[in-house]
Amino acid sequence: MKSETSAGVAAPPPAELAADPAVQRHILGVLVTSQILSGAGLAAGITVGALLAQDMLGSTGLAGLPSALFTAGSALAAIVVSRISAARGRRPGLAVGYATGAVGSVGVIAAAALDSPVLLFLALFVYGAGTATNLQARYAGADLAAPGHRARAISTVLVATTLGGVLGPNLAAPTGALAHAVHLPRLAGPFLLAGLAYAAAAVVLATRLHPDPLLLARAAAAPTEQAPADDPAAAAASTARTRNRVLLGAQVMVVTQVVMVGVMTMTPVHMHDAGQGTAASGLVIALHVAAMYLPSPLTGRLVDRHGPLAVGAAAGLTLLVAGLLAAAAPAHSVPLLALALVLLGLGWNFGLVSGTAILTDAVPLATRAKTQGGVDVAIAIAGATGGLASGAVVDLAGYPVLALGGGLLALLILPALATAAARGRR
Template sequence: MTSETSTTAPPPAELAADPAVQRHILRVLVTSQILSGAGLAAGITVGALLAQDMLGSTGLAGLPSALFTAGSALTAIVVSRISAARGRRPGLALGYATGAVGSVGVIAAAALDSPVLLFLALFVYGAGTATNLQARYAGADLAAPGHRARAISTVLVATTLGGVLGPNLAAPTGDLAEALHLPRLAGPFLLGGVAYAAAALVLATRLRPDPLLLARAAAAAAPAAETPADTADGTSTARTRNRVLLGAQVMVVTQLVMVGVMTMTPVHMHDAGQGTAAAGFVIALHVAAMYLPSPLTGRLVDRHGPLTVGAAAGLTLLAAGVLAALAPADSLPLLALALVLLGLGWNFGLVSGTAILTDAVPLATRAKTQGSVDVAIAISGATGGLASGAVVDLAGYPVLAFGGGLVALLILPALATAATRARR
């Protein structure tokens, strides 16, 4: 049990070091991530199709992805500021509650056939995406340095269940929407709204003690000799800055490539005559590959280092782009495999980049720095989503996929430089 059940709370250092406390925090985070995964997958599956249906244009089909990733950028700032000032619990709970409000707005826009309301609602809906990513940091707050990647991956893998169930419920929730006299494509957002609201409730009531506040209290109570001085001199400051930029670059590039290719795959399949169920199946496999390998990825990062796993991210995304470009539009197996590789490459990049960032930043500035990096990640996702529709409209899906694979290789020189510095 956690400290709130005791009449006298143990000292912060003792409480922070208690494995039972970390297990409780991870259980709460896992529960919220399972719920939020369903909400996250709803927008991925039908957001582009809903916009295409309302606007009658493929060129703007990437706009929903751009909008809810842009919304996630703003939310990343807000959640990180609240977390820095008051702890992870209020920040994460508010983020998911905002995502639930956005889901309601999307449903209303679909019912009213209002593109303007749809775009505003998708912007608000993006709060859930940012919060889903920010939750991974909470898992690492109390983890030992050699186990941080595994703690991060435990939180990430929990998204898999909801993320896989969400797209596969596109057809049943569409039936429910029609029964409620709503457009069929609004159905997944019914699920998303309920899922995000439930995740907010779980965090608001159960994430006690707050992991970030407890970690800070434990660090403050520790002897001065045990407290790391990351900014004691110019060399340490430069090293910290370089590592933060490296972790950010890995995550930004992998997010850009993943969102760009993923966003237009359902539209590509739809244009080839494949139905919503087929697109939902492919996206479900993609989301599973984004999160399900996380425990293995965490162990690989802890054992072989984040630089090696980051390089694997770039190469895996290249393979995904090449396969997606060469696969026939009506080939469900090949497109599914390409999207699985796309999700796996993103997973390698996110876990390794998060580990680089978390190890580099001291507790005092950790939440704000993490939020700033997540803003950059969200902006890159918005850019990928917005550009993807235009690229497909002008040059076709194969060009988008192959180009994305080449962009992923940009992280390799930076990782090679960092590895050379580490050896020296």
């Protein structure tokens, strides 16, 4: 039975609608708008989360706990968002995720007002849903993209986070002044911005993401889906190839996430202990966030042209250089720390775009959302581990040891990429 519009005119079939460039442009436009808003929301926790916990607890050793909590919360959120997306489409999944992040932001503000560490930790866990949703949105950009342009579609969604991510940390001082004016702690100010930004992103997605990219892609692919191979050996080989590619993409993203979160989380604390104010640390984090997302269009083109394995290797090497520089930079040197954090963000960007491309190319549409959600859970757990361990490492051995260890850890992805490249040549 043919679908019809409200005017009684037959609607285009799913395959024709999915192939229409205007549809993909509209979807990317909506995703870009929501990512700009959510970028400001996620930057709040990066900029002042550790400082807020340090202020409440009076301990540097637990300053990495906020990052661990909101990345752990993002692990649970990744499961929920991916399950909703798999069952009902990207639109409700992403909208629910951002709305949950807004609720968490309000909880952080309440915890700061009440000086309640327990409420702070619970609220940061809920706030992590915004981080998970921001990452999940990149998959929505690739649902309708042609295979040779998927990395560029992913990068388009990622780069949109730059504007909000750069503005967010630089608004730490003004929003802190606003919070102080309404009798709240200054460090709660960025979370006022986060709550509004996440709520606005949820509204944009809920009202504007039509048609749903994942549901449309499934409908368009349904008539041409191939039946499973009759040859059990061929089917087993295909399954093994898919599993290997999924594991490779996950490994690239997990390792780069651990390194990035660990070093990034403790950099504001490192600068604060050296006498730097929130304006200096906010500038460094803003440049870091810009480097995380701004190079995405270039990274997408590099992946589409040279392949994700080469760009993944570049991620490991860039993170190594970032760790070496951060370890060697004096705590009072804002320019050197800023350069180290820029390289840290760039290495993470290389790893995320290349790893996402490996994963998306490997997984069929029928199981894509569920598999992507599972990998994002692993990424979030890795980030939580990195954030939690970073405070303890700095407390016991110092920031330079943390930075150097992170750079060396990034090299773990190189053997796996080399093995995959050799397997591909064979």
